[in-house]
Amino acid sequence: MKTACKFRLYPTKQQEAQLDLTLEICRHLYNSALADRKNAYEVEGISRTYEDQAAMLTVEKKDGNFRGVFSQVLQDALKRLDKSFKAFFRRVKAGREPGYPRFKGQGWYKSFTYPQVGFKLECSKLTLSKIGSIRIFKHREIKGKIKTCTIKKNKLGCWYAILVTEINDVPQIEPKKAIGVDVGLKSMVALSTGETVQYPRYYILAEQKLAVAQRNLSRKKKGSSNRQKAKLKVARLHQKIQNHRDEFLHQISRKLVDSADIIVFENLNILGMLKNRHLAKHIQDHAWGKLIQFTQSKAAKAGKVVELVVARYTSQKCSQCGIIVPKTLAVRVHHCPNCGLEMDRDVNASLNIRTLGLRGRACGDARALDL
Template structure:
């Protein structure tokens, strides 16, 4: 599944109609969730039927396309199934009970309710919300794909305007030459990662560099009166600041992941639990700013596209174990140099990267580069491309 995004251009009344459609989606999603809470043994099809009942009961729901209403109900069901799965897997802590949505920013159409122009430079929405024809501006060319391959069309509202996303069903695969290289990666906060060859990539620290402007924009929002137009303008400026940092992170992760995958036939990396690591309030901001999880997701994606092997291994003890002789050398987090009795002296992260590579190469039962990957401890790690693409909408 590919997601192409275009900037939408139109009149102010069209954008107001898009905002109204987004509010309708949030209303249907929350009503479907309440219907599930109040009734027993409710399934996905019951929520789809309930969306049709809401259309008869509320005129503004009837103005939205029928498939868009079904997509809204499916969003509620997605949160419900995620809660059920966490309960079955006995995930420690909170299981993620579905919550009512307060700030929805997208509306999703399926195969009806929209019509793409022949020149692929504009799109018209044919439901009764009054969105009409929107001009599209972007770098992607939709002429390479058939209309039947477009399975979803999303209207997304962001701080700098409205966007149109096309979800195209196609299997992407590219053939590149074999390099014969294998690499292990140890991510960190000082350097973004250090590989098993001793090469370190600098951590860009985007939020640290833009923190001064963020704080200034936040102070402006705080000083404005709630509900005033000036406060609304200040919020838009603050949103643009955060959006720029988010885009910088994604651009850095995508380009670096593509380079790493194309330069190596096998890539081993740590199977980190970021959710647990950010519980340390002293390091939470720096860990989130590094965006290790996004880097890993794109490495796995490009591993599938280019036919490379990606292996997630357990990080336990990789910094303590000597990569030369295997001796355990205890060291605190502040100790940045690995010194072993065998005479091995090197940077702590370099030593860990070498251990990660050796564990990855010795993994038994590796089954693929995407979806099902066995780490060094025999645990199954999975990444669902549909979930990641859905999260991109609100990122």
């Protein structure tokens, strides 16, 4: 199983210049390779492959271009382009909006990768080929063999190393306890154990600050230094909110994995929901997808399972007797006229989700049924 660790880097001024230069060279390579594919197709009707372009890169390198950047890092930039083309063709084939790969403007190419070798991690130093030994803050131990090393710059200009390691798969434990999780609009999550977790207040406060900063930014004159400052402020607040949110989601996912062996989520169609403007903010805020992702990775390391169920009527159905009790979003309490069950609507939904997850395990495709 693959797992990733992200560590902060503290490059010197000189190293930072080298890192920036590497990003720029990769960006130019990406853009020129994209232009080459476009031309080859439009003018000669040829579809370029990654192999074609990698061979061309070797020739260009002999002329002394791209000096100062590790060769596999350059190849990885071409691989990224290849990936975006493959995704493009997949979308075309599937009849979806294709979205042709785009040229990357300044500041839009944010990371580069050492896909196999060319980097070395020792105590508090990360040595990168062609760049040097950069101070790294390793806030935790790395398990397993490091496979790839990606260097990334965020909007605030901070640098990070993302190390992907391969560790042995943890054998699945015999599941004994299951928990259902529902994303609510009022509370962050409702659990089938009856618990609900609220969104922290500091997050709402930070959001308000962000709104003010954004308004402020929109009033500044383009190209002015005040605008630059305001922009940085917005970026800083965004980063802060994201950090808080991730920390919070890590706590919840840890709790879920510690408390059950099977964790059942509703497989929300996030893309579909983002189109619904009223719900969009909540979905983004609550970072539903991220919570599932964090839980999946923690579960895999503990030999536990995350089930995703296609759930319909989970909030309408009574988790005790199964009849449909229609309610609008404003109705917060599930009250069943048939069996008399009364509980938080989201907790009722999470119980239904749990049931669906367990049923899905028992009989394969039954999870897609309306139960």
